[in-house]
Amino acid sequence: MQVFVLDKKKKPLVPCHPARARELLREGRAVVHRIAPFTIRLKDRIGGETQPIRVKLDPGSKTTGLAVVREEETDGEKTAHVLFQAEIHHRGSAIKKRLDQRRAFRRRRRSQLRYRTPRFDNRTRPDGWLPPSLRHRVDTTLAWVERLRRLVPVSELSQELVRFDMQKIENPEISGAEYQQGTLAGYEVREYLLEKWGRTCAYCGASDMPLEIDHIHPRSLGGSDRVSNLTLACRSCNLKKGNRPVGEFLAKTPERLSTILARAKAPLKDAAAVNTTRWALFQALKATGLPVETASGGRTKYNRTRLGIPKGHSLDAACVGKVDRIEGWNRPCLSVKVTGRGSYQRTRLDSFGFPRGFLTRTKAHFGFQTGDRVMAIVTNGKKPEPVPDGWP
Template structure:
């Protein structure tokens, strides 16, 4: 793991190794600035006395999870051919899990409560329609949340490391080019990336499993619902993903004949084939808003497609993953040092303005405390608890949920531990609206 480094005035320096950071802390030359991601601040170094190298933030936006990779650019010369290759050395890998669906569900519930109170002739305000003006480029809160959280972490990384450029996967699935291959010219569809856009779209749409037998973790092939020999086309609405055995058994039969004994599966396949990919629609709705927000940072922003990302990952034999996909975004010839733990960042929010608990009809049933902190702790803080004796004896580390009584709950990777007294808890990091964990 790379440790992020700041100078004595909290300006970003080049990251260092764990061993060097440990030595700096032991010798009193550095202080801990942030626990996650681990960042130290030097007490005897200024940015004017340091040498900086180009660092790039690469982003792979997703509907539910966004991959983020911090890489160091380097140009290597091939000894045999003399060509200059762009090599990306991975410094940090992270996966940001959005809470857009949670926001959508909360707004839907609130809308239903308000509608019910109005329809029951209860004491509640009338609906307002004439005083709501949406500015240009407005996005629903669940989609705007994706843009805001990604930008929040880009700005954090800019405060912690000397970022010089940004890469974004701007177009994950070019749906217009999929429906009409001639829209971007023949070379666009028949170049080196031929087939990658269509295949990746179908893999996402059909859940990376066979549409006929639900087989997973097997080689999957593209199959036509209505065979081309019977007049079928190459449109994505006529394509499915199938395993080799099912594809061979189906042959040139229509799907209605091949699955004659499974009418329910036939209806499901035909309906899903015509339906657009919901995640792709969410990504396409926010891609330009995110791109414009990144350009507003003043840094050079490069864009790429999902097909090129998969082409790079397949060519370099890198496993599938959101963070690793981010490292492969854009024009890159080689990716090194990618076997690193991944920082999993989960957007949890910063609490609620709501002061009451509601029943199923939307009416208050209990009141919440007005104080969001108790005994120096706040819900969402990262704490370490050492219980010396009793029923909860042990060491626990995770996010805390406070109570006014002083009996806290701690969310650990193994589950929730209830009834931990606040005297056994020590603060690691204040709540910032995110939960952290590590994965490989």
């Protein structure tokens, strides 16, 4: 990855090559400002010319892809040079699990010890309110955008806004068969099915192979093209099934049959989470004052497939929006795992939700707290392990 550069007054400059950064550090002209993402600060330069840099986002329910690119346009073609890639792994599911557990404990205590009239309907929620598990995704993504703005001269932002259709935006008059058979035909539905069925064959569970879209109830027998009637199948299973109903094809495996029928009707939970937070993130990005470009998931996959780029959250982010060519995409990717700020509980709870022990008021112990980066130096040979001061 490129190395972020700050001037003497901590103003962001254009990132440089790692070899150039090593040379500046060796000559004593720069110092290390930040470890992750790696940033240096010059000691003999104030200000300078910068180039327009764009931050691209591919929001997801579990992982959000992020890419910093430098764009240049020659002969009407837009080329994106990837400078930095990162994947933010959210903890929304952990937050929801904690809240559900806390809610269950509270209700049990109130119903077991004494009765109190329910008051959960008395509270009013402000406009734009999101559950903590979803608000966490927006806040974490926005925090990284602000962090990059302090390290890179960001001039524009791009976000994958799932329901936007760039083909319709570019040509509002398009309709009918011309619209259905456009360049993005099939990309939206296929990407949805890949996420819903886990990129595996619904009939045999095979993965890491080309998958085909199959009608659960065949079209020859009156089946529709609705997403609830579509699934993914490998080539061999698709040929074996043919135009038979799925009940006849899986007559010997009723458990798999019931699983497929139930999963086909259920919506994609990840898509619901993304659809809930996409507008909140879009409004937060607009509040930064930078121009925000939006694109659909079909446009992202179309760019990735056309350019021969493999699947990846950060690579999807680099393919967001209008782009004709991408260079430098095969760079290392920074993996960011969100750990939270530790526990704020004052007590431990038993299996019935009652306190069984008190916690300390301080969150830092022996000089460490949640979120600290710790490096272990493991030596060779039989040597006694060093014991930190304060340990028994």
